Amino acid sequence: MDKFFLPLMNDNIDKEDVNSVIEFLSQDKIPKLTNGPKVIEFEKSWGEWLGTKYNLFVNSGASANELTMLAIAHLIGEGEIIVPPLTWISDISSVLFAGHKLVFVDVNFTNLSFDIDKLKSAINENTKAIFLTHVLGINGLTDELLEICEEKNILLIEDVCESHGTTYQGCKVGNFGFASNFSFYFAHHMSTIEGGMISTNNWEFYQICRALRSHGMTREMTSDSMKISIAMDNPDLNPDFIFLRPAHNFRSTEINAVIGLSQLKKLDDKNQERRENFDIFISNLDPEKYHVSLNTEGNCNYAFIVILKDADFTKRNEVERKLRNNGIEFRRGLSGGGNQMRQPFFKSIYNDFSNFPNIEHIHNFSWYIGNYPGLEKEKILKLLEVLNG
Numbered sequence: 001m002d003k004f005f006l007p008l009m010n011d012n013i014d015k016e017d018v019n020s021v022i023e024f025l026s027q028d029k030i031p032k033l034t035n036g037p038k039v040i041e042f043e044k045s046w047g048e049w050l051g052t053k054y055n056l057f058v059n060s061g062a063s064a065n066e067l068t069m070l071a072i073a074h075l076i077g078e079g080e081i082i083v084p085p086l087t088w089i090s091d092i093s094s095v096l097f098a099g100h101k102l103v104f105v106d107v108n109f110t111n112l113s114f115d116i117d118k119l120k121s122a123i124n125e126n127t128k129a130i131f132l133t134h135v136l137g138i139n140g141l142t143d144e145l146l147e148i149c150e151e152k153n154i155l156l157i158e159d160v161c162e163s164h165g166t167t168y169q170g171c172k173v174g175n176f177g178f179a180s181n182f183s184f185y186f187a188h189h190m191s192t193i194e195g196g197m198i199s200t201n202n203w204e205f206y207q208i209c210r211a212l213r214s215h216g217m218t219r220e221m222t223s224d225s226m227k228i229s230i231a232m233d234n235p236d237l238n239p240d241f242i243f244l245r246p247a248h249n250f251r252s253t254e255i256n257a258v259i260g261l262s263q264l265k266k267l268d269d270k271n272q273e274r275r276e277n278f279d280i281f282i283s284n285l286d287p288e289k290y291h292v293s294l295n296t297e298g299n300c301n302y303a304f305i306v307i308l309k310d311a312d313f314t315k316r317n318e319v320e321r322k323l324r325n326n327g328i329e330f331r332r333g334l335s336g337g338g339n340q341m342r343q344p345f346f347k348s349i350y351n352d353f354s355n356f357p358n359i360e361h362i363h364n365f366s367w368y369i370g371n372y373p374g375l376e377k378e379k380i381l382k383l384l385e386v387l388n389g
């Protein structure tokens with residue numbers, strides 16, 4: 001029994017998924033279990049679901065972030081990457097690990113993505129990419145953002161780790177950027193226990209990512225012409241062991257891919273349930289007390305988003321006390337716990353947040369609460385009663 005009346009999450013993996021693994025492992029000849037045909041099958045099915053041409057299964061969403069930033073450094077060099085302070089830590093560490101420079105831009109209360117005016121003034125000739133996070137199932141794209149990327153020739157990278165199935169103008173997010181990253185961590189919309197995906201329509205980027213997923217080994221590329229050209233540039237090396245640049249092993253396994261294939265079949269139905277729950281929640285939340293101005297069109301959410309209107313610590317503590325007393329699990333600060341610029345390793349760099357009022361408000365006065373398939377309507381109503389009261 002869960003100690004919470006309303007827990008933050010319900011494990012996505014069910015008996016059917018476990019049975020698919022048992023069946024896979026029960027073959028007479030035990031299949032090879034590292035990255036193999038099931039991984040390829042999962043990548044193909046994922047591409048059909050999302051609509052992207054090239055898809056690469058990795059062992060976490062954080063790995064997808066890191067590979068993407070490394071591949072960008074490899075393709076167009078190191079430079080400035082614009083990130084929101086409202087995101088997961090891997091969106092920051094991936095930028096730093098790849099040798100880029102972080103540029104933080106505040107978020108807005110309409111879609112929890114960038115404050116567009118501040119974004120415009122942060123762009124300069126060193127800007128390589130805008131690394132957008134679709135926060136907790138809310139679409140972070142606008143036409144203006146897409147136009148800026150196109151006009152200025154800046155790569156858009158979408159972090160969709162919290163937003164599988166969210167749409168913008170009827171199309172799934174993850175289709176708009178140069179690349180998009182997904183997580184299959186157990187609490188997300190679908191799970192492979194641990195896992196992630198990089199999706200793109202760019203062949204060259206995909207090839208670089210293939211190599212970087214496996215230590216940087218060029219033999220992992222599927223483009224013969226790229227492999228041959230690299231081998232010709234390095235005649236002193238055995239073509240089986242050419243490492244493009246120092247990299248990690250981010251591969252997953254056949255077992256995780258089997259779970260992914262089983263989970264993917266159920267994703268749309270489960271997402272529909274999450275959307276219906278979220279609609280009940282947001283349309284009944286008291287607009288006098290909470291920000292309800294979020295643009296929720298196309299949302300696909302695994303969490304209820306609660307943002308207190310007043311910057312009032314007494315009220316905040318009261319909300320948290322009531323949630324706790326009613327057995328409702330919560331996390332303060334939305335994605336990643338609020339303002340990432342406040343983390344210990346940044347203390348000597350960032351200490352003036354006057355240009356970041358929105359993330360500062362979110363840091364102190366917001367929460368997310370679990371929204372999962374199978375969540376009873378009575379529990380949503382009880383949650384609303386607690387919050388609105």
Ligand SMILES: Cc1ncc(COP(=O)(O)O)c(C=O)c1O
Nearest residue numbers: 060061062088161162183184185
């Ligand atoms: C926005 C975002 N990006 C990246 C990640 C990293 O995903 P993973 O936990 O699979 O490494 C998360 C994780 O929750 C996330 O919320």
